[in-house]
Amino acid sequence: MSTKTQTTEPRRPRRRGPYAKTAAVRTAILDAALDVFAESGYRSGSLREVADRVGMSEAGVLHHFPSKSALLADVLDRRDVRALEVVPFDQEDGEATLRGLVRLAEYNATIPGIVKLFAVLSTEATSPDHPAHGYFIARYARTRGNLRHAFASLAAQGRLADGVSPERAAIATIAMMDGLQVQWLLEPGILDMAAQLRRFFQGFVDIDF
Template sequence: MSIASDRGYAKGRAKRAEIIDRATALFGEVGYRGSSLREIAARCGISHPGLLHHFPTKEALLIAVLEHRDEQDAERFLAPDASGLDRLRRIVALAAHNETRRGIVELYCVLSAEATAQDHPAHGFFVERYRRTLTAMRDAYGDAGQEGVLLDGVAPEDAARELVALMDGLQLQWLLDGGSTPMAALVRQRVQAHLTVPI
Protein backbone atom coordinates (compact mmCIF):
# COMPACT_ATOMS: atom_id res chain seq x y z
CA MET A 1 0.00 0.00 0.00
CA SER A 2 1.33 3.44 -0.89
CA ILE A 3 1.83 6.33 1.51
CA ALA A 4 -1.09 8.11 -0.17
CA SER A 5 -3.26 5.03 0.33
CA ASP A 6 -2.18 4.83 3.97
CA ARG A 7 -3.15 8.47 4.48
CA GLY A 8 -6.47 7.93 2.76
CA TYR A 9 -7.17 4.90 4.94
CA ALA A 10 -6.27 6.82 8.11
CA LYS A 11 -8.45 9.74 7.03
CA GLY A 12 -11.33 7.38 6.35
CA ARG A 13 -10.98 5.76 9.76
CA ALA A 14 -10.91 9.16 11.44
CA LYS A 15 -14.06 10.23 9.61
CA ARG A 16 -15.78 6.96 10.51
CA ALA A 17 -14.90 7.52 14.18
CA GLU A 18 -16.26 11.07 14.00
CA ILE A 19 -19.51 9.84 12.48
CA ILE A 20 -19.90 7.29 15.29
CA ASP A 21 -19.25 10.01 17.90
CA ARG A 22 -21.76 12.42 16.33
CA ALA A 23 -24.35 9.67 15.93
CA THR A 24 -23.90 8.64 19.56
CA ALA A 25 -24.58 12.21 20.64
CA LEU A 26 -27.66 12.59 18.42
CA PHE A 27 -29.11 9.20 19.38
CA GLY A 28 -28.66 10.21 23.01
CA GLU A 29 -30.48 13.51 22.40
CA VAL A 30 -33.47 12.41 20.33
CA GLY A 31 -33.36 8.60 20.27
CA TYR A 32 -32.65 6.33 17.35
CA ARG A 33 -36.04 6.70 15.73
CA GLY A 34 -36.02 10.49 16.10
CA SER A 35 -32.67 10.95 14.35
CA SER A 36 -31.74 10.98 10.67
CA LEU A 37 -28.65 10.23 8.66
CA ARG A 38 -28.93 13.66 7.06
CA GLU A 39 -28.70 15.36 10.45
CA ILE A 40 -25.70 13.23 11.42
CA ALA A 41 -24.02 14.03 8.10
CA ALA A 42 -24.63 17.74 8.66
CA ARG A 43 -23.08 17.54 12.13
CA CYS A 44 -20.03 15.86 10.59
CA GLY A 45 -19.71 18.45 7.83
CA ILE A 46 -20.17 15.92 5.04
CA SER A 47 -22.86 15.18 2.49
CA HIS A 48 -25.52 12.54 2.94
CA PRO A 49 -23.92 10.38 0.18
CA GLY A 50 -20.58 10.88 1.94
CA LEU A 51 -21.98 9.41 5.12
CA LEU A 52 -23.51 6.51 3.18
CA HIS A 53 -20.03 5.70 1.90
CA HIS A 54 -19.09 4.79 5.48
CA PHE A 55 -22.45 3.48 6.70
CA PRO A 56 -24.85 2.41 3.95
CA THR A 57 -27.86 2.27 6.29
CA LYS A 58 -29.01 3.86 9.52
CA GLU A 59 -29.16 0.39 11.04
CA ALA A 60 -25.49 -0.22 10.21
CA LEU A 61 -24.56 3.04 11.94
CA LEU A 62 -26.63 2.15 15.01
CA ILE A 63 -24.87 -1.19 15.39
CA ALA A 64 -21.48 0.53 14.97
CA VAL A 65 -22.39 3.00 17.74
CA LEU A 66 -23.45 0.21 20.09
CA GLU A 67 -20.43 -1.95 19.35
CA HIS A 68 -18.03 0.97 19.80
CA ARG A 69 -19.36 1.78 23.26
CA ASP A 70 -19.22 -1.85 24.34
CA GLU A 71 -15.67 -2.26 23.03
CA GLN A 72 -14.55 0.78 25.02
CA ASP A 73 -16.21 -0.49 28.19
CA ALA A 74 -14.83 -4.00 27.73
CA GLU A 75 -11.28 -2.72 27.36
CA ARG A 76 -11.56 -0.57 30.45
CA PHE A 77 -13.70 -2.63 32.81
CA LEU A 78 -14.14 -6.29 31.89
CA ALA A 79 -10.58 -7.71 31.76
CA PRO A 80 -11.41 -11.43 31.41
CA ASP A 81 -7.97 -12.46 32.72
CA ALA A 82 -8.50 -10.66 36.06
CA SER A 83 -9.64 -12.46 39.19
CA GLY A 84 -13.34 -12.87 39.86
CA LEU A 85 -13.11 -10.41 42.75
CA ASP A 86 -11.34 -7.83 40.59
CA ARG A 87 -13.95 -8.21 37.83
CA LEU A 88 -16.72 -7.58 40.37
CA ARG A 89 -14.84 -4.48 41.53
CA ARG A 90 -14.63 -3.32 37.92
CA ILE A 91 -18.39 -3.71 37.52
CA VAL A 92 -18.81 -1.26 40.40
CA ALA A 93 -16.32 1.05 38.67
CA LEU A 94 -18.38 0.82 35.48
CA ALA A 95 -21.48 1.94 37.40
CA ALA A 96 -19.48 4.92 38.70
CA HIS A 97 -18.27 5.73 35.18
CA ASN A 98 -21.85 5.66 33.90
CA GLU A 99 -22.69 8.42 36.36
CA THR A 100 -20.45 10.70 34.26
CA ARG A 101 -22.14 10.08 30.89
CA ARG A 102 -25.84 10.71 30.91
CA GLY A 103 -26.18 10.73 27.11
CA ILE A 104 -24.80 7.22 26.73
CA VAL A 105 -26.88 5.86 29.61
CA GLU A 106 -30.00 7.42 28.13
CA LEU A 107 -29.21 6.03 24.70
CA TYR A 108 -28.91 2.51 26.08
CA CYS A 109 -32.06 2.77 28.20
CA VAL A 110 -34.09 4.00 25.22
CA LEU A 111 -32.64 1.58 22.70
CA SER A 112 -32.77 -1.48 24.94
CA ALA A 113 -36.48 -0.81 25.50
CA GLU A 114 -37.14 -0.16 21.80
CA ALA A 115 -35.14 -3.25 20.84
CA THR A 116 -37.47 -5.62 22.69
CA ALA A 117 -39.50 -5.50 19.45
CA GLN A 118 -38.24 -8.28 17.23
CA ASP A 119 -38.31 -6.08 14.13
CA HIS A 120 -36.06 -3.41 15.68
CA PRO A 121 -32.66 -3.25 13.93
CA ALA A 122 -30.83 -3.60 17.27
CA HIS A 123 -32.92 -6.52 18.58
CA GLY A 124 -30.28 -9.13 17.79
CA PHE A 125 -27.54 -6.93 19.20
CA PHE A 126 -29.27 -6.54 22.56
CA VAL A 127 -30.21 -10.22 22.80
CA GLU A 128 -26.56 -11.13 22.30
CA ARG A 129 -25.34 -8.30 24.56
CA TYR A 130 -27.48 -9.47 27.47
CA ARG A 131 -26.30 -13.03 26.92
CA ARG A 132 -22.65 -11.90 27.02
CA THR A 133 -23.22 -9.64 30.01
CA LEU A 134 -24.93 -12.34 32.05
CA THR A 135 -22.21 -14.83 31.14
CA ALA A 136 -19.45 -12.40 32.14
CA MET A 137 -21.08 -11.61 35.47
CA ARG A 138 -21.89 -15.26 36.19
CA ASP A 139 -18.28 -16.20 35.47
CA ALA A 140 -17.02 -13.38 37.72
CA TYR A 141 -19.19 -14.64 40.57
CA GLY A 142 -18.19 -18.24 39.85
CA ASP A 143 -14.50 -17.37 39.93
CA ALA A 144 -15.03 -15.39 43.14
CA GLY A 145 -16.51 -18.57 44.59
CA GLN A 146 -13.46 -20.57 43.51
CA GLU A 147 -11.29 -17.89 45.13
CA GLY A 148 -13.14 -18.37 48.41
CA VAL A 149 -14.54 -14.84 48.62
CA LEU A 150 -18.19 -15.54 47.72
CA LEU A 151 -20.68 -16.04 50.54
CA ASP A 152 -22.03 -19.55 50.96
CA GLY A 153 -25.37 -19.96 49.29
CA VAL A 154 -24.86 -17.31 46.61
CA ALA A 155 -25.59 -18.88 43.22
CA PRO A 156 -23.51 -17.20 40.48
CA GLU A 157 -26.28 -17.44 37.87
CA ASP A 158 -28.88 -15.87 40.19
CA ALA A 159 -26.48 -13.21 41.46
CA ALA A 160 -25.59 -12.24 37.88
CA ARG A 161 -29.23 -11.84 36.83
CA GLU A 162 -29.97 -9.85 39.96
CA LEU A 163 -27.03 -7.54 39.38
CA VAL A 164 -27.93 -6.88 35.72
CA ALA A 165 -31.53 -6.11 36.73
CA LEU A 166 -30.33 -3.83 39.52
CA MET A 167 -27.98 -1.89 37.26
CA ASP A 168 -30.61 -1.44 34.54
CA GLY A 169 -33.24 -0.34 37.04
CA LEU A 170 -30.91 2.09 38.76
CA GLN A 171 -29.99 3.67 35.44
CA LEU A 172 -33.65 4.34 34.70
CA GLN A 173 -34.23 5.86 38.15
CA TRP A 174 -31.05 7.93 37.80
CA LEU A 175 -32.25 9.35 34.48
CA LEU A 176 -35.70 10.17 35.82
CA ASP A 177 -34.59 11.84 39.05
CA GLY A 178 -31.96 14.08 37.52
CA GLY A 179 -29.00 11.98 38.59
CA SER A 180 -29.67 11.86 42.32
CA THR A 181 -29.90 8.07 42.54
CA PRO A 182 -26.47 6.87 43.78
CA MET A 183 -25.99 4.14 41.17
CA ALA A 184 -22.42 3.18 41.98
CA ALA A 185 -22.97 3.17 45.74
CA LEU A 186 -25.99 0.90 45.46
CA VAL A 187 -24.25 -1.46 43.03
CA ARG A 188 -21.26 -1.59 45.39
CA GLN A 189 -23.57 -2.33 48.32
CA ARG A 190 -25.25 -5.21 46.48
CA VAL A 191 -22.01 -6.78 45.28
CA GLN A 192 -20.50 -6.40 48.74
CA ALA A 193 -23.48 -8.27 50.22
CA HIS A 194 -22.41 -11.31 48.16
CA LEU A 195 -18.78 -11.32 49.30
CA THR A 196 -16.77 -12.22 52.39
CA VAL A 197 -14.08 -9.60 51.78
CA PRO A 198 -14.21 -5.81 51.20
CA ILE A 199 -14.80 -4.88 47.61
Protein backbone atom coordinates in the same frame (compact mmCIF):
# COMPACT_ATOMS: atom_id res chain seq x y z
CA MET B 1 37.36 26.06 -6.21
CA SER B 2 33.71 25.83 -6.95
CA THR B 3 31.57 28.83 -6.10
CA LYS B 4 28.28 27.00 -6.66
CA THR B 5 25.94 27.49 -3.79
CA GLN B 6 24.03 24.44 -2.62
CA THR B 7 20.47 25.01 -1.58
CA THR B 8 18.24 22.78 0.45
CA GLU B 9 14.64 22.49 -0.61
CA PRO B 10 12.37 23.43 2.31
CA ARG B 11 10.76 20.42 3.95
CA ARG B 12 7.14 20.10 3.04
CA PRO B 13 4.64 19.41 5.80
CA ARG B 14 3.63 15.78 5.96
CA ARG B 15 0.19 15.23 4.61
CA ARG B 16 -2.24 13.03 6.37
CA GLY B 17 -2.94 9.92 4.42
CA PRO B 18 -6.40 9.03 3.14
CA TYR B 19 -6.76 6.33 5.78
CA ALA B 20 -6.26 8.80 8.64
CA LYS B 21 -8.72 11.21 7.08
CA THR B 22 -11.31 8.49 6.56
CA ALA B 23 -10.89 7.26 10.14
CA ALA B 24 -11.38 10.80 11.46
CA VAL B 25 -14.55 11.24 9.41
CA ARG B 26 -15.94 7.90 10.57
CA THR B 27 -15.24 8.83 14.19
CA ALA B 28 -17.03 12.16 13.76
CA ILE B 29 -20.04 10.41 12.23
CA LEU B 30 -20.15 7.83 15.04
CA ASP B 31 -20.01 10.57 17.68
CA ALA B 32 -22.81 12.48 15.95
CA ALA B 33 -24.92 9.34 15.58
CA LEU B 34 -24.44 8.52 19.23
CA ASP B 35 -25.79 11.95 20.18
CA VAL B 36 -28.71 11.78 17.75
CA PHE B 37 -29.77 8.26 18.76
CA ALA B 38 -29.39 9.11 22.45
CA GLU B 39 -31.60 12.18 22.10
CA SER B 40 -34.24 10.81 19.73
CA GLY B 41 -33.93 7.04 19.78
CA TYR B 42 -32.96 4.95 16.79
CA ARG B 43 -36.31 5.05 15.00
CA SER B 44 -36.81 8.81 15.29
CA GLY B 45 -33.18 9.82 14.87
CA SER B 46 -32.45 10.40 11.17
CA LEU B 47 -29.37 10.09 9.00
CA ARG B 48 -30.04 13.62 7.80
CA GLU B 49 -29.66 14.92 11.34
CA VAL B 50 -26.44 12.93 11.77
CA ALA B 51 -25.14 14.38 8.51
CA ASP B 52 -26.07 17.92 9.52
CA ARG B 53 -24.08 17.60 12.74
CA VAL B 54 -20.90 16.69 10.90
CA GLY B 55 -21.45 19.20 8.10
CA MET B 56 -21.87 16.73 5.26
CA SER B 57 -24.60 15.30 3.08
CA GLU B 58 -26.65 12.23 3.86
CA ALA B 59 -25.00 10.57 0.85
CA GLY B 60 -21.64 11.34 2.46
CA VAL B 61 -22.64 9.49 5.61
CA LEU B 62 -23.82 6.54 3.53
CA HIS B 63 -20.44 6.47 1.80
CA HIS B 64 -18.89 5.47 5.14
CA PHE B 65 -21.80 3.47 6.53
CA PRO B 66 -23.98 1.70 3.92
CA SER B 67 -27.18 1.91 5.98
CA LYS B 68 -28.64 3.33 9.16
CA SER B 69 -28.60 -0.12 10.76
CA ALA B 70 -24.90 -0.52 9.88
CA LEU B 71 -24.21 2.82 11.54
CA LEU B 72 -26.09 1.70 14.66
CA ALA B 73 -24.09 -1.54 14.79
CA ASP B 74 -20.81 0.38 14.75
CA VAL B 75 -22.05 2.81 17.40
CA LEU B 76 -22.89 -0.13 19.68
CA ASP B 77 -19.56 -1.82 18.95
CA ARG B 78 -17.73 1.36 19.86
CA ARG B 79 -19.60 1.54 23.15
CA ASP B 80 -18.66 -2.04 23.97
CA VAL B 81 -14.97 -1.46 23.16
CA ARG B 82 -14.92 1.46 25.58
CA ALA B 83 -16.65 -0.57 28.28
CA LEU B 84 -14.19 -3.46 27.92
CA GLU B 85 -11.31 -1.04 28.42
CA VAL B 86 -12.77 -0.35 31.86
CA VAL B 87 -13.96 -3.89 32.65
CA PRO B 88 -11.74 -6.53 31.01
CA PHE B 89 -13.80 -9.56 32.04
CA ASP B 90 -11.47 -12.10 33.61
CA GLN B 91 -13.35 -15.31 34.27
CA GLU B 92 -10.57 -16.53 36.56
CA ASP B 93 -10.66 -13.50 38.84
CA GLY B 94 -14.18 -12.77 40.03
CA GLU B 95 -13.08 -10.01 42.39
CA ALA B 96 -11.36 -8.11 39.55
CA THR B 97 -14.54 -8.36 37.48
CA LEU B 98 -16.74 -6.90 40.23
CA ARG B 99 -14.26 -4.12 40.93
CA GLY B 100 -14.26 -3.40 37.21
CA LEU B 101 -18.03 -3.10 37.20
CA VAL B 102 -17.85 -0.50 39.97
CA ARG B 103 -15.28 1.43 37.91
CA LEU B 104 -17.61 1.15 34.93
CA ALA B 105 -20.45 2.66 36.97
CA GLU B 106 -18.14 5.55 37.88
CA TYR B 107 -17.16 6.00 34.24
CA ASN B 108 -20.78 5.86 33.05
CA ALA B 109 -21.59 8.80 35.31
CA THR B 110 -19.26 10.90 33.09
CA ILE B 111 -20.95 9.93 29.80
CA PRO B 112 -24.70 10.49 30.22
CA GLY B 113 -25.29 10.53 26.46
CA ILE B 114 -24.01 6.99 26.04
CA VAL B 115 -25.92 5.77 29.09
CA LYS B 116 -29.10 7.32 27.69
CA LEU B 117 -28.46 5.73 24.28
CA PHE B 118 -28.15 2.29 25.85
CA ALA B 119 -31.31 2.76 27.92
CA VAL B 120 -33.35 3.99 24.95
CA LEU B 121 -32.09 1.34 22.54
CA SER B 122 -32.44 -1.57 24.96
CA THR B 123 -36.12 -0.67 25.35
CA GLU B 124 -36.72 -0.12 21.64
CA ALA B 125 -34.90 -3.35 20.80
CA THR B 126 -37.44 -5.47 22.65
CA SER B 127 -39.32 -5.33 19.34
CA PRO B 128 -38.18 -8.32 17.23
CA ASP B 129 -37.97 -6.20 14.07
CA HIS B 130 -35.58 -3.66 15.62
CA PRO B 131 -32.08 -3.84 14.05
CA ALA B 132 -30.48 -4.05 17.51
CA HIS B 133 -32.77 -6.84 18.75
CA GLY B 134 -30.24 -9.59 18.11
CA TYR B 135 -27.39 -7.48 19.47
CA PHE B 136 -29.07 -7.00 22.85
CA ILE B 137 -30.09 -10.64 23.15
CA ALA B 138 -26.49 -11.69 22.48
CA ARG B 139 -25.07 -8.98 24.74
CA TYR B 140 -27.22 -9.95 27.73
CA ALA B 141 -26.44 -13.62 27.22
CA ARG B 142 -22.70 -12.88 27.03
CA THR B 143 -22.82 -10.61 30.09
CA ARG B 144 -24.76 -13.18 32.12
CA GLY B 145 -22.19 -15.80 31.17
CA ASN B 146 -19.22 -13.62 32.13
CA LEU B 147 -20.78 -12.69 35.45
CA ARG B 148 -21.85 -16.26 36.17
CA HIS B 149 -18.21 -17.37 35.78
CA ALA B 150 -17.01 -14.49 37.96
CA PHE B 151 -19.41 -15.38 40.78
CA ALA B 152 -18.63 -19.08 40.39
CA SER B 153 -14.94 -18.36 40.97
CA LEU B 154 -15.84 -16.41 44.11
CA ALA B 155 -18.13 -19.24 45.27
CA ALA B 156 -15.26 -21.70 44.85
CA GLN B 157 -13.23 -19.50 47.21
CA GLY B 158 -16.06 -19.48 49.76
CA ARG B 159 -16.70 -15.77 49.20
CA LEU B 160 -20.29 -15.94 47.91
CA ALA B 161 -23.08 -15.87 50.50
CA ASP B 162 -24.88 -19.12 51.30
CA GLY B 163 -27.99 -19.65 49.23
CA VAL B 164 -26.86 -17.32 46.42
CA SER B 165 -26.11 -19.12 43.16
CA PRO B 166 -23.77 -17.65 40.52
CA GLU B 167 -26.67 -17.56 38.04
CA ARG B 168 -28.93 -15.69 40.45
CA ALA B 169 -26.13 -13.25 41.32
CA ALA B 170 -25.40 -12.60 37.63
CA ILE B 171 -29.03 -11.82 36.78
CA ALA B 172 -29.46 -9.63 39.86
CA THR B 173 -26.29 -7.66 39.02
CA ILE B 174 -27.48 -6.84 35.51
CA ALA B 175 -30.90 -5.84 36.80
CA MET B 176 -29.30 -3.65 39.46
CA MET B 177 -27.01 -1.85 37.02
CA ASP B 178 -29.75 -1.26 34.44
CA GLY B 179 -32.15 -0.04 37.11
CA LEU B 180 -29.58 2.33 38.62
CA GLN B 181 -28.89 3.81 35.20
CA VAL B 182 -32.56 4.60 34.57
CA GLN B 183 -33.00 6.21 37.99
CA TRP B 184 -29.79 8.20 37.52
CA LEU B 185 -30.87 9.41 34.07
CA LEU B 186 -34.18 10.61 35.47
CA GLU B 187 -32.63 12.38 38.48
CA PRO B 188 -28.81 12.44 38.33
CA GLY B 189 -28.45 14.05 41.73
CA ILE B 190 -30.39 11.49 43.77
CA LEU B 191 -27.88 8.64 43.75
CA ASP B 192 -24.29 7.60 43.17
CA MET B 193 -24.36 4.56 40.87
CA ALA B 194 -20.92 3.30 41.88
CA ALA B 195 -21.61 3.64 45.61
CA GLN B 196 -24.94 1.84 45.31
CA LEU B 197 -23.33 -0.98 43.31
CA ARG B 198 -20.62 -1.42 45.95
CA ARG B 199 -23.26 -1.75 48.67
CA PHE B 200 -25.17 -4.22 46.52
CA PHE B 201 -22.12 -6.48 46.11
CA GLN B 202 -21.21 -6.24 49.79
CA GLY B 203 -24.61 -7.71 50.63
CA PHE B 204 -23.65 -11.16 49.30
CA VAL B 205 -19.97 -11.19 48.32
CA ASP B 206 -16.96 -11.14 50.65
CA ILE B 207 -15.05 -8.28 49.01
CA ASP B 208 -13.71 -5.23 50.80
CA PHE B 209 -14.34 -2.33 48.41
